[in-house]
Amino acid sequence: MKIGELSLESQELLGRLRESAQSTEEKERFLAAMDALKFIAATGQSLDFEDYRNSLDAKAPPLAIEAFKTREEADAWLKGHPRPPHLAYVLIAGEYHVVMHVPELNRRRLISHPVLEFYLADMIRDGIPAPVATFDTREEAGAWLNHQPEPPRQVFIQIAGEPYLVVYHHRINLRAFYPTSMAAMPEHPGETEN
Structure with missing residues (x-):
């Protein structure tokens, strides 16, 4: 799945979970996770994020910038x-x-x-x-x-x-x-x- 599609689907899932969250703190945490995904896309870092995820899948050493x-x-x-x-x-x-x-x-x-x-x-x-x-x-x-x-x-x-x-x-x-x-x-x- 392409990183853009995965990000949108993840935001939708987090939105559904946020709606059923019991506490204000829990709702805020879901919103922060949704905002992080939006931030990655809005700042043009989607490919960097995909590269990061691929490095985790490959069990590569930590990324250095x-x-x-x-x-x-x-x-x-x-x-x-x-x-x-x-x-x-x-x-x-x-x-x-x-x-x-x-x-x-x-x-x-x-x-x-x-x-x-x-x-x-x-x-x-x-x-x-x-x-x-x-x-x-x-x-x-x-x-x-x-x-x-x-x-x-x-x-x-x-x-x-x-x-x-x-x-x-x-x-x-x-x-x-x-x-x-x-x-x-x-x-x-x-x-x-x-």
């Missing part, structure tokens, strides 16, 4: 952004950070977030698939990843006997690999390749 090599680059971006995307993820040197923005206080922060560590822990719990390639060094793995004409969205490789998740962050055109040991040791940053 930007990537920076250094904290200084990220801080400059945040400082210069006219309307920072509150609660969105960005990558800084391969690590996930969440954007925090409180306009009333004019506060902007990038806070390290273990979302990838949680994601990797879930994947390990579900069982890691066999690696699609094996390498002796990170340099060999990086060369392989950079020479993929169509980067894999997410596959596992092995480097020096350790499993790594290879990810193509397609929305920001970033190829990256992350050691599965990050699930147990969050202080190890992921490596990125461009």
Whole structure:
């Protein structure tokens, strides 16, 4: 079903549920969900929303909206952004950070977030698939990843006997690999390749 049709049908269902809701608070929650779907369409984000839903279906890593090599680059971006995307993820040197923005206080922060560590822990719990390639060094793995004409969205490789998740962050055109040991040791940053 196309995202526009699904959105309209979802709004209709939420409207019916809202009519039968018992409390004012419950009615307000249904209205907020309906408004969120209308907002997505009204701001031209329907395809982005569909992309987000597809990434959930594919069990892809959390979406990042930007990537920076250094904290200084990220801080400059945040400082210069006219309307920072509150609660969105960005990558800084391969690590996930969440954007925090409180306009009333004019506060902007990038806070390290273990979302990838949680994601990797879930994947390990579900069982890691066999690696699609094996390498002796990170340099060999990086060369392989950079020479993929169509980067894999997410596959596992092995480097020096350790499993790594290879990810193509397609929305920001970033190829990256992350050691599965990050699930147990969050202080190890992921490596990125461009």
